[in-house]
Amino acid sequence: MKIDAFLTEQFFTEYEFSSPYLLAASDCETMSIGDLLAMSGSSLAQLGEIQLGYTESQGNPQLRKQISEMYLEASPDDIVVLTSPVEGIYLAMQTLLEKEDEVVALRPAYDALTNVAQHLCHQVLPWNLVPSTESWTLNFEELDSLVNEKTKLIIVNFPHNPTGYLPSPEEFERLVAFARDRGIWLFCDEIYRGLEWGHTIPSAADLYEKSIVLCGLSKTYGLPGLRAGWVVIRDETIRTELINWKHYTTICPASPTEFLASQAIRVRAALAERSKSIIEANLELCETFFEKHHQLFTWRRPQAGSVAFVEMNQNQLVDSSAEAFCHNLARDKGIVLLPGTCLGYEDRFVRMGLGRSGFQAALNALDQCLDQGYTGA
Ligand SMILES: Cc1ncc(COP(=O)(O)O)c(C=O)c1O
Known part of the structure; x- marks a missing residue:
């Protein structure tokens, strides 16, 4: 393997x-699909009218507009609709990483977040979340020691799977400043965003121009069978390259999923x-x-x-x-x-x-x- x-x-x-x-x-x-349609005020007849042709590779423009409204700094052009959230990890790593690159990735981590990078590049160094008595903490001194001139990318995931950790807004801004000062890309998996009880943090897409943000409807919105996901990439060159990779994987989103995702986003709260x-x-x-x-x-x-x-x-x-x-x-x-x-x-x-x-x-x-x-x- x-x-x-x-x-x-x-x-x-x-x-x-x-x-x-x-x-x-x-x-x-x-x-069920029926419950989602009822909740969003749409009907099975509308779903039945959806054509099963190819769709736009980057995603339906109306759906991309809806998604972009979940961010402060993203436009519909910055969104790429995926055929599943996990696809975004594969596409982003293929787009960004070369053999000689190094990556720092938060640990523990959802497998795909580290394994695809590990497969593609020189080395993936773990940045450990450290257990404290009641919670988990980030160690910025450790991050500093892991990074060098070969570091292309830092991979994080907030709210975090599996610890449920969420940095404070100050810590998150510190991480973004750390990456920006060194010109390092930040891949931020935000698939659990919207499930906060205390404080919230901004999306990395709104803070950092060299970020790739992953999100989707599987977790917070309870719709994993829809396989609806997207990435937000403000950098046009990287976005275009990622779409090129997408032509080799899934080409375009599934039209029934795009329709249902659009209904779900209308009632996402x-x-x-x-x-x-x-x-x-x-x-x-x-x-x-x-x-x-x-x-x-x-x-x-x-x-x-x-x-x-x-x-x-x-x-x-x-x-x-x-x-x-x-x-x-x-x-x-x-x-x-x-x-x-x-x-x-x-x-x-x-x-x-x-x-x-x-x-x-x-x-x-x-x-x-x-x-x-x-x-x-
Ligand atoms: C952190 C994280 N990112 C991405 C995914 C992928 O989501 P999906 O399985 O809906 O493609 C998961 C799924 O468990 C996850 O936990």
Whole structure:
């Protein structure tokens, strides 16, 4: 294999559709096409009229206008509509990176964010999010030590999968200033944007002309089956080159998806509120659960997003491995937690997904197993 295994997808392939209790999903509760149409005041008849011809490669102009209105500094010309959010990572890395380049990428990370860069260029250096007692922190001294004249790109993702970390506006501006001073590109994955409870930060697209911003409707808006995503690129040369790469992958967005994405964006505030209220209720369940099981887990409440990264007490696990615990838990009990090792991190963390309405039943199932003394054996 010429590229590292996509461990998260491999893990989900094994368990996602055969296990009754999903506690690891990063997307939020979804809905039917009928429900989305009803919510947005459109009809099945309108969907039925959509032509199944090729569409504009860069994306439908009206949809790009709607998307651009989510940013302060972006125009419809700066938007490229994708055939899935994950496609944007592949296209951006192919566009920006040469063999001799170095990249700095936040760790832990969604696999694609590091693996595609790793496949294409000289080296990808991890910039570690560091666990503190209650949350996670960014270490700018470490970032400084990782960067040199070969560094082409810094890859970040805020709100962050899997920790739920969100930098303060000052920290985010510091990161942008750091990149700008050195002429380094910033790839900012903002797919969980809109799921904040406390502070918010601006989009990198509004702060930095050398940024590529990824977003889509899979997580915050609960519509992963739509495969709707986009990138915002203000630099015309890089945008044109990215569109050239797109001609080799998917050519153009799917017309039914563009229609439905446009309906969803019209009601995006309501969709995000729906996801947030599910997450808030699930976070309250977590508080009680982790207080009860504090000897096995260290809980760091996420600041934003739909996932949390939970530390496990290795001494209490068979083989001292959170990864083994996750596989056994899924096989023995049908309860799915994602091992932190899939996200490039130490073997004592698991990712928990908070956006699904089946969360309470799944958490109760895990609670029962632990009450019965289950340790992964
Ligand atoms: C940080 C991040 N970026 C991008 C994606 C890709 O989204 P999609 O699967 O909808 O293409 C994911 C999916 O889990 C993600 O967590």
